[in-house]
Amino acid sequence: MTDAQETAADISLRTTGGAPPDDGGSTDDGAPIPLLEPREGIPPVTADEDALAEVIAAFAAGTGPVAVDAERASGYRYGQRAYLVQLRREGAGSALVDPVACPDLSGLGEALADAEWVLHAASQDLPCLREIGMVPARLFDTELAGRLAGFPRVGLGAMVEGVLGFVLEKGHSAVDWSTRPLPEPWLRYAALDVELLVDLRDALEKELDRQGKLEWALQEFDAIAAAPPAEPRKDPWRRTSGMHKVRRRRQLAVVRELWQSRDRIAQRRDVSPSKVLGDAAIVEAALAIPANVHALAALNGFGHRMGRRQLEQWQAAVDRAKELPDAQLPQPGQPVTGPPPPRAWADKDPAAAARLSAARAAVSALAERLNMPQENLITPDTVRRVCWEPPQVVDAESVAAALTGHGARPWQVEQVTPALVTALSA
Numbered sequence: 439m440t441d442a443q444e445t446a447a448d449i450s451l452r453t454t455g456g457a458p459p460d461d462g463g464s465t466d467d468g469a470p471i472p473l474l475e476p477r478e479g480i481p482p483v484t485a486d487e488d489a490l491a492e493v494i495a496a497f498a499a500g501t502g503p504v505a506v507d508a509e510r511a512s513g514y515r516y517g518q519r520a521y522l523v524q525l526r527r528e529g530a531g532s533a534l535v536d537p538v539a540c541p542d543l544s545g546l547g548e549a550l551a552d553a554e555w556v557l558h559a560a561s562q563d564l565p566c567l568r569e570i571g572m573v574p575a576r577l578f579d580t581e582l583a584g585r586l587a588g589f590p591r592v593g594l595g596a597m598v599e600g601v602l603g604f605v606l607e608k609g610h611s612a613v614d615w616s617t618r619p620l621p622e623p624w625l626r627y628a629a630l631d632v633e634l635l636v637d638l639r640d641a642l643e644k645e646l647d648r649q650g651k652l653e654w655a656l657q658e659f660d661a662i663a664a665a666p667p668a669e670p671r672k673d674p675w676r677r678t679s680g681m682h683k684v685r686r687r688r689q690l691a692v693v694r695e696l697w698q699s700r701d702r703i704a705q706r707r708d709v710s711p712s713k714v715l716g717d718a719a720i721v722e723a724a725l726a727i728p729a730n731v732h733a734l735a736a737l738n739g740f741g742h743r744m745g746r747r748q749l750e751q752w753q754a755a756v757d758r759a760k761e762l763p764d765a766q767l768p769q770p771g772q773p774v775t776g777p778p779p780p781r782a783w784a785d786k787d788p789a790a791a792a793r794l795s796a797a798r799a800a801v802s803a804l805a806e807r808l809n810m811p812q813e814n815l816i817t818p819d820t821v822r823r824v825c826w827e828p829p830q831v832v833d834a835e836s837v838a839a840a841l842t843g844h845g846a847r848p849w850q851v852e853q854v855t856p857a858l859v860t861a862l863s864a
Contacts, residue, residue: 485539500530505635521615544571588809691759777826796861
């Protein structure tokens with residue numbers, strides 16, 4: 439049994455923090471208990487400045503870590519903005535805040551500036567929280583903690599059930615959170631998402647400490663909190679699903695024009711781009727490069743349900759791509775920064791390919807011994823970069839410096855350096 443499995447089986451870690459029932463988070467036979475209602479009931483939705491001021495005062499007066507979650511409308515609306523923010527803190531209870539009605543939550547963020555924020559999969563929620571003025575100085579990511587501790591399933595429901603002995607409702611994770619008013623079952627689901635988050639944090643902290651990994655986790659959390667906003671993706675149209683079928687530069691230009699037209703329309707209408715035009719339809723048009731609206735209408739994704747005006751706007755995008763001079767056509771593939779794809783290493787640099795093979799095997803073995811995913815031990819990109827351009831003199835000091843230069847945290851450098859020194863020297 440692994441350390442993480444022992445943790446999941448250890449009833450002593452199934453703390454409830456006051457959640458119902460009072461005598462623990464599982465029945466006498468060990469079966470998990472459904473968590474059906476927040477302990478103080480569903481809080482009212484905060485949707486005006488007066489109510490927000492009350493929430494800010496209550497949470498500023500609270501104590502200990504604050505559980506934070508956000509709900510987006512992915513697949514329904516354009517972008518990744520927050521449509522509901524959930525919080526819970528000792529002494530303040532739970533709160534549900536509507537960031538559509540209260541778009542500036544910087545006052546709430548400032549009130550919690552000194553608190554540790556507890557989030558599950560923090561990197562998913564931090565961008566939309568940052569947009570509304572909520573930026574943590576310190577955080578604890580329960581999903582990442584679970585990965586480092588070696589839990590095989592790190593979704594919030596699985597973690598709450600395995601560690602705390604409660605079953606969370608799962609039915610509303612993919613609903614349209616931009617709906618107003620939000621139905622009561624959705625609000626109950628949202629409030630329950632933060633109900634036991636601090637309890638889970640406390641149990642995971644104990645487990646990480648038991649495994650000797652708590653300092654590692656704290657370094658990871660600090661790195662997440664200190665990370666700047668992500669740079670906009672270069673040429674996002676290249677991520678269109680099915681792009682591997684598109685080979686010729688003129689076809690690539692059609693994808694680009696259709697993708698950009700779709701994005702403008704989706705942004706203007708505030709809907710998910712997939713609801714405007716599917717990726718499959720874009721690729722179909724790129725492969726066919728239709729001569730006119732009639733030919734376009736015969737393609738999959740542009741059928742009889744699409745009006746003449748819509749067809750004309752898509753055909754106009756195709757025509758723009760057809761009229762571009764060769765010099766303005768996109769190049770196939772994206773400019774590569776750093777090492778080439780590993781599949782090309784054997785031809786380009788057999789010695790580097792051998793280094794990478796040895797390094798991957800060493801990292802895999804180390805990750806297994808430490809009971810964590812390889813990508814959390816060290817990113818595959820970091821391993822590739824060090825293997826492609828290793829230090830001129832391979833020793834512990836030079837390899838540690840190379841890893842640090844690529845953004846590895848001190849704990850990762852300490853753990854990985856000996857394995858890479860051996861692999862690079864082989």
